[in-house]
Amino acid sequence: MADIIGTPAATQAYSDPAPAERPTLVRGLSLMDSVLLLMGGILGSGIFLTASDIASSVARPSLYLLVWVGGLIFSLLACMAFAELGAMYPEAGGTYVYLREAYGDLIAFLYGWMIFAVMYTGSIAALATGFSEYLGAAYPPLAASRVLVTLGPLELTCGKLVAVLAIAFLTAINVLGLRHGAILQNVATWANIGALGIFVLLGFLSGKGSTAHFTQAASSASSTGGLAGLGVALIAVIWSYDGWVNLSCTAGEVRDPGRTLPRALILGIVLIGVLYIAMNAVYLYALPLDEIARDRAVAQTAASLLFSPRAGIGMALLVSLVCFGCANSATLSGSRVYYAMSRDGVFLKSLAEVHPRFRTPVFSLVAQGVWSAVLVFSGRYDQLYTYAIFMLTLSYVAGVAALFVLRRERPEAPRPYRCTGYPWLPGLYVVAGLLWAANTAWQRPRESLAGLGVVLLGIPGFYYWRAKNRG
Numbered sequence: 195m196a197d198i199i200g201t202p203a204a205t206q207a208y209s210d211p212a213p214a215e216r217p218t219l220v221r222g223l224s225l226m227d228s229v230l231l232l233m234g235g236i237l238g239s240g241i242f243l244t245a246s247d248i249a250s251s252v253a254r255p256s257l258y259l260l261v262w263v264g265g266l267i268f269s270l271l272a273c274m275a276f277a278e279l280g281a282m283y284p285e286a287g288g289t290y291v292y293l294r295e296a297y298g299d300l301i302a303f304l305y306g307w308m309i310f311a312v313m314y315t316g317s318i319a320a321l322a323t324g325f326s327e328y329l330g331a332a333y334p335p336l337a338a339s340r341v342l343v344t345l346g347p348l349e350l351t352c353g354k355l356v357a358v359l360a361i362a363f364l365t366a367i368n369v370l371g372l373r374h375g376a377i378l379q380n381v382a383t384w385a386n387i388g389a390l391g392i393f394v395l396l397g398f399l400s401g402k403g404s405t406a407h408f409t410q411a412a413s414s415a416s417s418t419g420g421l422a423g424l425g426v427a428l429i430a431v432i433w434s435y436d437g438w439v440n441l442s443c444t445a446g447e448v449r450d451p452g453r454t455l456p457r458a459l460i461l462g463i464v465l466i467g468v469l470y471i472a473m474n475a476v477y478l479y480a481l482p483l484d485e486i487a488r489d490r491a492v493a494q495t496a497a498s499l500l501f502s503p504r505a506g507i508g509m510a511l512l513v514s515l516v517c518f519g520c521a522n523s524a525t526l527s528g529s530r531v532y533y534a535m536s537r538d539g540v541f542l543k544s545l546a547e548v549h550p551r552f553r554t555p556v557f558s559l560v561a562q563g564v565w566s567a568v569l570v571f572s573g574r575y576d577q578l579y580t581y582a583i584f585m586l587t588l589s590y591v592a593g594v595a596a597l598f599v600l601r602r603e604r605p606e607a608p609r610p611y612r613c614t615g616y617p618w619l620p621g622l623y624v625v626a627g628l629l630w631a632a633n634t635a636w637q638r639p640r641e642s643l644a645g646l647g648v649v650l651l652g653i654p655g656f657y658y659w660r661a662k663n664r665g
Contacts, residue, residue, distance in 0.1 A: 303541075342355060
């Protein structure tokens, strides 16, 4: 299939050793670093923001919890397939590399284009904005809506300034070295896991909730219900679990990737799933399903009911820290995709440069940070991200399907880890992913077509950069 679409660039980009004077990335991520990077990439604001959307799409509390279990299983199936691919191609770029090897340059580039134009940069912009908004909620002098400067129709608010400063800080930390970014990620993720674990434990021990909420069905007026409702709920759940792919982007910097990547992918997604299910169980303990469906800030409301009104301020600070840690994971991981694209000669040439001292893709990080800041000021990142989530899920399906292509076309290639349950489990993911995509296209055709449009806009860029770099 690769021969039909285009010759994979990987053979050219990675077959010859780099010149001695050319700096390269370093393998500095341990198993613990890798697990925390994956968990930190998933543990974004989704767990705090999607509960109401999911509750309004299901009719019973049991289904509300079951859809979170389904999201875990769905993501785990993909992780097991990506574990084989990551161990097989332990290079920077992750999904981009797998699509390149299976389908050729163009398909891989369109994925990378989507990642740069919308997904990672839009996610960083959204998370940095979430960080500023929740920080302002906890500390009023930094209120996000506070206007600092007005220039005609343009307003510089405190929220936008804090968000851009956060992006600049995270970019600078990751430029200074892999260990700097990894240490920041480890500290933030451990703090988040510890705080959420305490919230779950003390929430159940408080005795201020009700177990009756676990059996109290939602009213028909507030719930979509049915298979269509479950499909819509899964959109929010899959978005909440999104971020596990971050680790594969940094495969070129993982120690002993043949062993570390599979372990980290599977262990990290399982731990996140357990934490997510426990968090939502606490939400149900504190509030009935109807109230969760109407409350966009369910985490703060639950904290106030189970503990005290002042606990809501603490929850706001926790959400800001979660957003900060998730933005760091996206900053570290996304830059490695553009770095890989540039090395293959299909993107801006300078993005392949590695700093001789810090051994990081400095221009790739800076370009990502600048575009993320532009999206913050534009205020369009949420809409763009919503459009692209449909195509992102299709890219995961294509990535898992690449496992079948490469098993057939390169049966003798080294595979330190072989996907559990092959071919049935990865096949189940591909079928379930296509059914989910069909349901999403039916339920939300405008967003799905817009996401396809964003991806197709990259086609002229592919031919331009490939011709320019070859010339």
